[in-house]
Amino acid sequence: MPIHKQFTYQIGEQQKTVTIEPVGDRFRVRVGEVEYIVSVRQGEPDQLDLEVDGQQWQAVVARTPARHYVAVAGETWELEKPRPQRSKSHAHGSAPDTGSLTATMPGLVREILVAEGSEVGRGDTLVVLEAMKMELRLTAPSAGRVRRLHCAAGQVVERGQVLVEIEE
């Protein structure tokens, strides 16, 4: 019974699946509709010598819980782990998408200029973020009232992290 291993990656809005089937001392690898014959040798962990349809490549890969990194053929790529198909309907958590202030870069919260309950105008500076000697002033995307603060001065935050919830 042939043993297939399947791996799926998110590329933009699409997903692509790779299927690997051992064949003798090589693998039959299918990417979408296309098939390749591949052999692989691993030197250092995650440093792969590949032969794909007769051509040789050296690849270096890495993984985090959310993404795959691949360096091959002189370029670097980042692939996401597949997002659940239902992701759109999961958007309604307690933080509404509009009216939140998110960190546009990773950094330290240097200053928070508002408090819960403050009235803010569109364009008002709410949080001062700092990273690598660069200061970034994050401004209110719309007028409203600060419903909740999700950060504190001195805290290190990730890019995309919600910092302030604003209700209109």
Place this chain on the structure above:
Amino acid sequence: MFDKVLIANRGEIAVRIIRACREMGIRTVAVYSEADAAALHTRLADEAVLLGPAAASESYLRGDRIIAAALQTGCQAVHPGYGFLAENADFATAVAEAGLVFIGPSPGVIRLMGSKTAAREQMQAAGVPVVPGYHGESGPSTSSGFGAEEQGSGEDRSPKRSFVKLQGSRGAEEQGSEGEWSPKRSFGEAQGTLSGGAGEQGSRGDEEFLTAAQEIGYPLLVKAVAGGGGKGMRLVQTAAELPDALVSARREALHAFGDERIYLEKYLAQPRHIEFQILADAHGHIIHLFERECSVQRRHQKIIEETPAPLLAGDEALRQRMGQAAVAAAQAVNYVNAGTIEFLVDAERNFYFLEMNTRLQVEHPITELVTGLDLVKWQLRIAAGESLPFEQADLSQRGHALECRIYAEDPANNFLPATGRVLQLVEPVGPGVRVDSGLARGDVVTPHYDPLLAKLIVLAEDRAEAIQKLVSALRQYVLLGVTTNLPFLRDLLAHDLFQRGETTTGLIEQHFGDWQPAQDPPDLVLIAAALGEMLERGEEARRRGGEEMMNDPYNPWRELSNFRIGEVNQK
């Protein structure tokens, strides 16, 4: 020669200095913050002393703790690197007062060159051409103790200034000097970092500025006396704009540098930036090691530097005149140790002194490659009292060197900083390929310090070959886990304008404004990702499973558990 030296820095430059010391048999002491406990520079040195928490103000800028560390470990000298306290005259003084040797020029020279107007006056007096300008009534400059101050790392000047990311100085950027990130604002600045100059220029001085501006001619720049690196500037196109520009420039200068003094400088359109490396011993012998040109920068952040300067190709006479001016400039202030004189060259090929950097610069490797000299070692020798054994006539450049800087930033996110853990690192190797890096696999890149991770430098016979070599090395370079400008650099180097040497400071804004990394990975990428995952799971299965798992016919990983690392897959 010194027995033991403390390196008062971090990252790639600390590693660089440690290496030079090792080659000379000098023992090394590293200093580190809590964030750098496992960093490469910390581990490479013979000893390491913890300075404090991650923030630079609590660690790499704590001159008092640095000096204490040097004394407690029995060092004779301190190398400040670049940025942090490298150009802090108070720190240099304190080092000397503690009986240690500061590897660099004297505190007086550091202070002098830290004032743009004082530096310009000195140069004028020495017969070195300066950009036409006007200084006004410069008040006395004061400095606050270095211990209380915020930052200034990367290549910035003394941290007695603190910085704000300035808006609205786009047009003036071309006449900035060192490319750098705009550092953050200090929250300590409210406490006594205001200089005695505050308020002395004031509005009564504006009349004089207006008159002087007429003579200089428009467009012109309003610049901060205590600034540097292209920060705190206002471009003024007409006389009508000047009064407001003076007011707002003063306000920004006060806020950012604790010193509201400003001066005027003629604005040169599309100037080229050429700097000359100086080496001077303590016996009055000064030579230059030729020039460097910063070909590509982005908002004061240098990206690519090279030597010889394309601008000077075939113009040996201009090179000699500029070199002589650079030496004269250093002589005028009795300079000792390594330093750099920055010039601007206008469209008519007139050159003007812009500023002097009293430290080793980030891009020093390209000079080392074309001259064959190790600048860090010469810094150590000079500081130990040795004489420079060569004359200017003995020195020459050979070949072409190019450096590009690898930054932890996301060019697709407006070049904003990026953080993360270095999961994979493969640095390029080959003839004429050099990597100066402060990174090792597993290191965490945090938001606390400069975004510069490493420098990739190549040496080849000529510029065309150097570019090819750099492109090839960039393709070999693997750094996974932190977003870097590597993909951007690959595209930049491939651009026609760069290949032809027709780079201006506007290259990136004009041609790479909307740059995005390629989005559609070829199948090869997916194959590699999938096989990588598969192999990792096979390894895990083998570690966990053992005999039983390997023989279970329904175990989908049974095939994989026969994999051995390092062998071609065969049963």
